[in-house]
Amino acid sequence: MNAAARKIQRIYLTLTLGNTLAASFIWGINTLFLLDAGLSNLEAFAANAFFTAGMVLFEVPTGVVADGWGRRVSFLLGTATLAASTYLYYLLWQFAAPFWAWAVVSVLLGLGFTFFSGAVEAWLVDALRFSGYEGGLEAVLGRGLMVSGVAMLAGSVAGGVIAQATNLGVPFLLRVGVLLVMFLVAFWLMRDVGFTPERSGHPIQATRAVLSASIENGLKNPPVRYVMLAAPFSAGVGIYVFYALQPYLLELFGDPHAYSVAGLAAAIVAGAQVLGGWIAPRVRRLVRKRTTVVILSSIIGSLILVVLGFTTVFWVALVLLALWALVASAGTPVRQAYLNDMIASKQRATVLSFDSLMGSSGGVVVQPLLGRAADVYGYPASLAIGGVIELLAVPFLLLSRRQRHPADQANAASSADTESQPS
Template identity: 30%
Template sequence: MLNVGAERPPPVVAKYYLYQATATYGLFWPVFTLFLLRRGLTYTQIGLLGSVSAALVVVGEIPTGYVGDRVGRRNSLLVGAALMTASVFGFVAAHTFPVFAALYVVWGLGMAFRSGSGDAWLYETLEERLDESAFTRVRGRGGSVNQWVSAGSMLAAGVLYSADPRLPFLAGGVVLAAGIPVLLSMPQTDHHTDGDALGVRDAVPVVKRQLSRPPLRSTVAYLALFFGVASAADEYIQPVAVNAVGLPESGLGPLYAGFTVAAAVASYYASDVERLLSTQWAVVLVPALVAAFLVVPFALPVAALPAFFVLKSARSAVAPIANGYLNDHVDAAGRATVLSAASMTYALVRLPLQPVSGVVADAATPVAALAALGGLLLVGGAGVFAWEPPAAPTTGDGSATE
């Protein structure tokens, strides 16, 4: 048995890490909201753009997951990389809300092709070639590679933006495009063959059966609320840091680099967090901590920066733990379809959160929008837990243990 946690990982794992290094938005993400505001968009319109992307995920996740099950996880990742690269280059020339909306459609489709297939590819590759029990560790460390590369590139984002607002997107598109040859060098998995693949008529019943049973249903609901709030809160980091905290625009790159370093450390040690707290309590308690931190800046604006560090770190730690839990609890046949359906649920929750929080930010302040999102996560998360504890251990027949 190969040790996938060794200092020199097996070649297939090294290729996965290299792919994660190219799947970064670090060159443009620290200035993205400012770029949209500079192009004349309002907070409400920016929120609506997020909803456009989320709507595409809702509409496209099951079909794109089905494509991943039929034609292969790697091929689905290739389509996603190509679409996301095209959308980033498109931002360079966009100046109106309809054009940005069209580019978000392309971006959303790219995300949909990637979301279910990426984790399915990794899990099945480990299962076939190494050891699937290492999923959380490899997924977490791959996320850490992505975050470290993002941190380094973020240092250049503000400088590029100051020189020309288009430069971060040109450079970012080149990096995303570099992921295509890396993906071509990665192996296919065997679970997309005719014997294992779902038919079109089989896909929806499988999704319904697997995601409607406890504890997967409450786990997906809880994670959807957490990831939805985290995505909506992400939109306000730049205006809050600049306007409420007083950080200069040139400091956004280093700030985001700091966020990303913290997130990289959290992702790298995700499996340790899981061992320390257990899978269930890692999934439950970390989002609750985020919710509490988001409320504090309403009374103390300077606390927004620590809250953002907690937000970024928590999301990076929870993602591999949650994805490992879901992979462990779904069948091999249709895995990408079911994981895409989970992502679709996340997007369905995000769909109203971003424009509604944008209305709050326009009517009051971005800090007030953050507090509202934190309160929603606290109350909603408590409601889900009272209904059915998420990520509960299961017995051999798949039912939750007490």
């Protein structure tokens, strides 16, 4: 890796560190926060579903902002929007607001995150290619996952401990503060490199043009389409499991007010991310095709969830949680690299946002469904049901593999920038 590529990587890792740290302050206690505000399990996961609904609604428009106005602009809008909506969440908790207010602000939180999804990854890939980097993307994306895991480890543990020492609202205020700092950091460091935004005096026409090209290179591109169609099952279940583990582990632990235990659960997931990010490029070198890693990750993760659903011992549940997170984390950079190597630069942010939209759409349906299952049958049964749902992603991944796109075996530069159609 040359000096220019190392600089790009440093900026990417800095942005990833700050953003993940800010977000993770509440990850260990978010479900407990909602329940403490007076919401039922169904309402709490319905609020999370409105968050993912916000991501579904705004993924493509904000992806068009990133492709049409620049990835830096999108990132800055994301930090400002997320800081404001997080503070509103804190106010809702303070005043015991009705459910409809939680739904509205949850949608705004989703809007904030959509400015990040697609934009940062697209910025990284284009800037690396421009700097002359020709290595596999798994290595850089894996480092990003490792840094994200470290930040999540620190943030989630700190959030749980601080909540127990003060109250459940303080971690939300910490998130607001760090996001404001990240706005200044990105304003100073981030520049669109290797990509020129196609700004237009007619924004509606520009939006239509970018969206049309993105669909052409996304849903109409078979290997990309099948990866996207798998996302609602895997991502939808993953979102639910992460948040359901908080009250589930407290239930097994036997103390509903041990908020640090909920933070510990998020910390274990974070540690698994660090290890998974380190493992990903090494596992990739052992197999010929990227889809092998992604498919095995989905199958093994599903089986672990089913087993977790029958576990009644706290420490066994922690071990299974760590294994589940490790398997998922090891597959994530490989999936990202596979998808990026099939997408052309001009539509990269929008297509990646559309992929995130597909995952979020699964969360809109899966979260309240499994939340209701938790109300009726208990958390263990809902986790086992989630494992069965995640298995539905595998047939779509197999269909993507059957397309034999060069990106499935690629380790170097993106074939999508020279060939927009699969061979």
